[in-house]
Amino acid sequence: MTLVAPGRARAGIRVKSRDRPPWLIQPLYLLPAFFLLLVFFVVPALTTIGISFTDWQLGSSSIDFIGLENYRELFTDEVYRKSLINTLKLDLFVVPVSFFLALGLALAINGLNRFQGFWQTVYFLPVTTTLVAMAQVWSWILHPQFGMVAQLFKLFGLTPINWLNDQSVVLYTIGFISIWQLVGYYTVLFIAGLLNVPKDLYEAALIDGARSPWDKFCHVTWPMLGPTSLFIFIITIIKSSQIFDTVKVLTQGGPNNASEILLYTLYSEGFEFFRTGLASAIATLFFAIMLLLTLYQMRVFEKYVHYR
Amino acid sequence: MKKRELFLHFILAIGGVVMLTPFIWMLSLSVKPENEIYNAQIKLFPQQWDWANYTEAFVDAHVGSFIINGAIVTLGILLFQYLSTIPAAYVLARKDFRLKGVLFSLVLGVLLIPPQVTAIPVYLLMGRLGLINTTWALILPFTTSAFGIFLFRQSFKAFPQDLIDAARVDGANEFYILWSLIVPLSLPTLAAFGIFSIVVHWNDLFWPLLVIYDWEKATPPLGITFFEGGDSGDNVGAMMAAATLIVAPLTIAFLIARRRFIQGITMTGIK
């Protein structure tokens, strides 16, 4: 490549900058989106992290840097610890149940010759609903006196359980409602994954002697579902950690913080008690966990993508 | 094979009952008068059909307003999303420039940010702009979508270069190529995203909860929480009617365009 004085084109000599693409093209097309991304996503996210290191309260004029004090409080204060532990307990309940239930349903629906669409619709129906509204319906179904479940219990001579007011059960009730709403979503994702398994792999296995459904699942279905399974697994964790609506509407964290979970704590600390600094710390913590999970999944996914 | 299929149907039916029970019950309660609701018996059909619950939901609980607000907000959001993401996705997909990598990484980065992380500062911003308790507060923060940019970029990238070249030769300019050529031929992807966006924002409780106080501006999820402590007190029947009315639009839309819906909402699966 010949050296050329930058900027000026001399007669007969090509200017170097024509070989390389420009820095930016059509800024008008890009500006709106990126301006909005910065204003409503990037800057706020950074701001939240920033505020988490302060003791700021909404409306207060003073703001002091307090380092990791908020975080320490999160892990040491009883109520906040309970919130973290509850979230963990909730995840440990919702994630495996959702995952395996969805897998089972997907296998069942996929194994049908007809009416696949019908069942997909039935299970997907809750996904489109407004959770808040359906949560109200559930609270009535689970009503300890007049609810349908209570009636069934009495029919069998059992004492009805107070699903939303019993400390030992309430968290799992919230979890159940979440499973009810989202299992259809995960099922459809699994079905998509199942449909992507090459058909001739099943045929080769059949010829090789893998006749039983278990053999087929072990040697073809499950291995080929690998990346999909991982993806769904991560999504279930993320979504179950984001449970908020049902708690806000049905239990408000009670009774006695038995259903206090991370996002509800964020809401109440930030917008009911206006402890903005602390709420930001919760948000940042949440962000960090979600980030790690997603990055982990993307890394593993990279390996699998070069499969075939 | 027949026996096996019947078995599968049976299993699916058991789960199906659990899935559908809330809907059935919601409908059932919404047409029952109060005395029958508090009756300790399981009866699907009321002895006395009471449609008053629905009028109550509309009049006292203003469910109609909620639905209209919901429509305004979700469609408003979608419109701005289309306007901002489509051009950006186009440039990222088909143009070459040095900052492209950086900008796209930015988009990917934003995808990793959960919505609750940005809530507090955006709330403060809305406050600063004096937009708290207005419809704009519900729309503005969502006027662009990193997910939309990502999705459309992928779709536009796959668009056949030949068509674009032919159009260029015929004298088309950038604007025409994007809006009159690429967009119309990318309708399925645009529609799928549209459904995704509408469902997510229609059902969002968290954000409206933060920025809206008056029922007049409330979207459906927020509206129904007002219902609880509101004028109707503990009127279960009316609440069920309200729930039915709120859930109906999306559910009916889903039943009509089933495939599109599923495609749209599970789009997050495609990486």
Add this chain to the structure above:
Amino acid sequence: MANLELKGISKYFGASQALSNIYLTVEDGEFVSLVGPSGCGKTTLLRIIAGLETASEGDVVIAGQIVNELDPAQRNVAMVFQSYALYPHKSVFENIAFPLRMQAPWFTRIPIISHLFKARRMLEAHLQERVPQTADLMHLGELLKRKPRQLSGGQRQRVALARAMVRSPQLFLMDEPLSNLDAKLRADMRAEIIELRRRLGGTFIYVTHDQSEAMTMSDRVVLMHESRIQQIGAPSELYDNPANLFVAEFIGNPKINTLTVQSSTAGELHGFGNHLQGVPEHIDGVAVPVREALSLCLRPEALRLLPTQARDAFTGRIHILENLGNEFLVIVHPIGEVENSGGDTTKPMKLVARVAATVGRLLHTGDTVHLQPDWSQALLFNQDGFRLHQATTAVLEEVRV
């Protein structure tokens, strides 16, 4: 005893018929190809033999046993797929070992615990011996630990073959195994399969759409078209003695020259002016029928280049000259003639002739040449495509229509 017998196999997919009344007998150790254009039913037939589809009518008999009701694994057949269908998550070793693992009792597959069973340990020992042995036969010895995605197309093909071989099956079924390979690789793999067959001595049923592949590899060729068998026979039989027009035109590269002619009341052929005056009254031992539309076919090697015009030689201009190295293909448009088969009167008729290199080198496109047909090599077909031939009955016996 015949290894495979197909008796009256028919297959319907809804209203459309994929296979009509197929009869076929394959002896032990034979290499039989199922050839035909897309949609003729050859893959469907193979899958029915394998047990991946069930026939709507008819019986499949393997080694004297009716296997209609049996699973693929129970039929002791092995199949090589067009896409190879290797298990992507298993190593080459495990891919080859898989059929043997499936043959072992079910409890050997319980993870971890099964190692306590003697049967499991014996299985592992057997695999350690058998799998590398089979892999070596296919020159895969070094690659046992690799995964399929790390292998080339040809290597994957060989793993697929090894997996098929390892169980010593009664029948090897191959569904267009070479279609995904490039030309050079295809030739190499073809040779390997032939070599393999010689060494193993098994019975092979090979599906392909490439007629030259079928011709070079098979003991017998089964040509199929539109769900029926057109002809079964040794490759030379199909080439020299096609049973109908379809066979004549499908087999042989370049395609046979077909002249559509009309016979007069006196049994003379018309259609090309004077050119057909030299056609004898008897072709193939059969008298030319009167007042019929017929197809008269000549292989490219049955046309000889003459230096000067002759009574029944076709005169024409060279349209295309193809130099194949050892010979030339000369494509000629006879002057004043028009393609009149299929009703397309706008396409000029063409004749393809094979010409020695020494002669071909002297030719140029546009030259006027004279082609003399060797009528003793002519093949005659009636208007339904059936061959008019002294031995017609003998040929058609194998194909029950």
